Amino acid sequence: MTGLPLHRRRALSGVSLRVLLAAALAASLVAPAWAEGAPRPAQRSRVAAQPVGVTSLEAALARAFASNPDIQAQRGQVRATNETIAQARSAGLPQVSATAYAGVLATRSIMRGPPNTVDSATLGQRGVALTATQTLFDGWRTQNSVVQAQRLTEGQKQQLRAIEQSILLDVATSYVAVLTGHALVDVQRRNIGFLSTTLANARTRLASGVATPTDVSQAEARLSRGQADLSAVEADLQIARDRFARLVGAPAGAQLRPVRPLQALLPQSREAARDVAGTGNPAVLAAMEQVRAADAAVRIAQGQMLPQLAVQGQVSRDYDTATDTRRVDSAQMVGRVTVPLYSGGGQEAQVRQAQELLGAARLQLDSARLQARSAAFAGYTAYLNAGATIRAATAESQAAQVSVEGMQKQVDAGVRTLVELLNAQQDLVIARGRLIQAHGDRIVATFTILAATGRLEPARLGIASLVPAGQPVAPARSDWDVRGDAWHDLRTVPPAETRPSQQKRSGN
Template identity: 60%
Template sequence: MPADPSSTNARRGNPARAGRASPKRGAEPGMSRHATMNIGCRLIAATAATMMAVAPVLAEPARPGRPAQQRAHAETVATLAAAFQRAFRSNPDILAQRASVRATQEAIPQARAGLLPQVSATAYAGVLSARSLLSGTPTSSYQSGTFYQRGVALTATQTLFDGWRTQNSVLQAQAQVGTQREQMRAIEQAVLLDVATTYLAVATGQALVEVQRRNVGFLTETLTTTRTRLASGVATPTDVAQAEARLSRGLADLSSTETDLSIARDRFLRIVGAPPAARLAPASAVDRLIPRSRDASRDIAGQDNPAVLAAISSVKSAESAIRVAQGQMLPQLSMQAQVARDIGIDVSTLRTDSAQVVGRLTVPLYAGGAPEAQVRQARELLGQAQMQLDSARVQSRSVAFAGHAALDNATFTIRAATAEVRAADVTVEGVRKQADAGLRTLTELLNAQQDSVNARARLLQAQSDRLVASYTILAATGRLELPRLGVTQPAVGAPPPQSDLGVRSDAWGELRNPTGPARPASAR
């Protein structure tokens, strides 16, 4: 027990502290009651403040907009189709790429603006003070004056020919949009593949946990029976030790399997945005969508893989970039019209109204070698894009081939593991009966049970591997899309890019928008 502080203070020669700490040692009764009242008042005040702070929170009804993460975590996903839909709608990687597509789309109207009229209004006002020295007089004389000048002008400029730079810039922007769209498809299919892989990992983990729990139950029952037989003099202490060792191994295997399941569930939450249900529905096979042979998968992957299509669009964009750079060395033709009014130019002129139309032809002769260098640079970038296209084709074909090989191997493993499970179950039942009759040892029974558990684990893993290989082939061939899978695709359509072909009714609308980027729930 800890020492009494009051007695300690008394022993140290501090009777005042000892008296205040314990009324029995000479403290005044009034001071004790006063201290007790102060403590009671403080407790009451603290309790009241806590209740006042907590009561609004407890009484506040649940608003749909505030606890978004809590609602997301409360909603569980039980089917693979629901997981696909949720990830397609809310996965941050997909949303980021959709925003990139929308941003790239705005390059098209920017490129079209090169051949559209440019109209501007100008107004000015100022003071001009001038002093002039006059000649031709016997003596020098000066003339000075102050003029308050002001005026307005309206100018319109129309480019007639720019070396086809605008047309090629539009083609380049369209190719860039195509690249971004295909990259978005690639990211969508990669996310859907991750969803399918994680879903199957969770479902397999749940099944393996059940297998390990049944194994622990079997080993527990075996240990109880062995101890009973030991008490009867039939079994030996060695048999009990073996049963205890196998039970300990079974508990360790169960703990490891539960840990793997919890990791898979956390990864599922990160990818899908919602936790998996306690029992997931079986995933349906997609064999009808898979090419029949490895060579067919390789050929389709080399043509329809989103990464390959994105690389093709990048090659088209690089070709247009060369023509845009070459257009700088061609003549430029434009026309400009201006209407102006100037007031208070000088003493003799009160107002001047003017209108003019000017055509300009500009022929580049020498620009320091910059246009030529840009052409050479664009050609090198075209070569790089072509090499990237070849690399994308090789990689997609390799992934499709590997996926088909894994599919064939998993199919064979499933057939073998199914037969092994059937034989292992029969073996366990037969060895148990023979062990009860004294014809088999406990070690043989425990080994048969372990073989049965291992066979079931291999079967479950092979079934999961086969489905994962199927979805891998679909992603490599560009077929891992929700409509193809028979899943309703969430509406994520985005409005087309704005065009400046006509005069906009609100030219300053973009300046009044918030500076922060918009974050739509989903757009494509």
């Protein structure tokens, strides 16, 4: 700038100054927005602290077994039904009660005359009594009620096993769906890459006069179809991931591990699987317990028509029972025998009703056994079919791959048309998809057989160590704890922060 005239140097200096000022102003305006958009250190730490999704089937099964709400609800049902055993036993144990009373007794007596006289008195009566009753014989209703409660509790436990295995089957199915979905998406993306390259080559060949516009249109159509297929499998994958998160309570990881083979847990044949399901399926075992409970209900109803024997003892102390009596102490022991003779036919109707329910329970057992055997047979058939499909699809995929590679060379040499290459690529994609789906179907069929035969359990699956200890059943509470809670309800007062006096002081 030293060689320029003075007025030119001053003009350039003014322009440079304005440029610097504009740059500084722009930096001052952009810097806050840049700072807002840039991740702060705390934000980075929060993103890094996000939990990683479930990446293995064993972890997914263990998490669902420990925290699935349907399983938790059934465990609560088991604990609730288990309390009916204590309720049934209480009928055969002594019943002790204490009684206290206080009141006023006013009397007025008119004596025959002549002359008629009137005698009146007012007494403040009070007294206490302790009564104990023991049933000696009630037609074996107590014993049968205990048996019924035990059978119902065992039935609920078997129902819990059925729900657990059903949830584990759903988790395995959803895991396989996510695993299969990722593989299908990868196949479709590779197909998109191949079709994009083919379209680019077709356009290059068209520009050089080797290809025709029809070849380019065919490649464009196949690429559009491939994009639609990719969108479809991506949508299916998102649905499968959402279902997995709902069942497991955690999202699936980006990379899922392969499923460990479980063929060693399967029966040897379809017939063997059907036989095992008929005796080991949890639904069948639950139906068996229902039959035993219904049989006990018949005996309970019949026991109402048998004699009842009980003994009762009582000690009491009464004050001011009469004008000339200060206190009366008494003790008694009474035995009672009750023989029901006729009750209008109600007890007999209850017996007939219980017998009909027993027959219905037996029919339900037959239905549950047939369903379990059919599910095991169908699952084993699907397992064998998936194995045959895997073998055929593997050979088909290998042959299709060789066909595409050879067809590509022949198209470059001008021996084959582009549409033949596109058809061969479509066959390869279909073969790979069928192979992936067959692998998934075989895994699902394996878990279906295990669930139908009652073998889909943490111990057999090798995930028992991953399940938190003490998960199925919580410790029972004692009678005194429950009674203490009942009395505590009468002594409960509002918390200090909600008392009216403090609310007035706080101005609320």
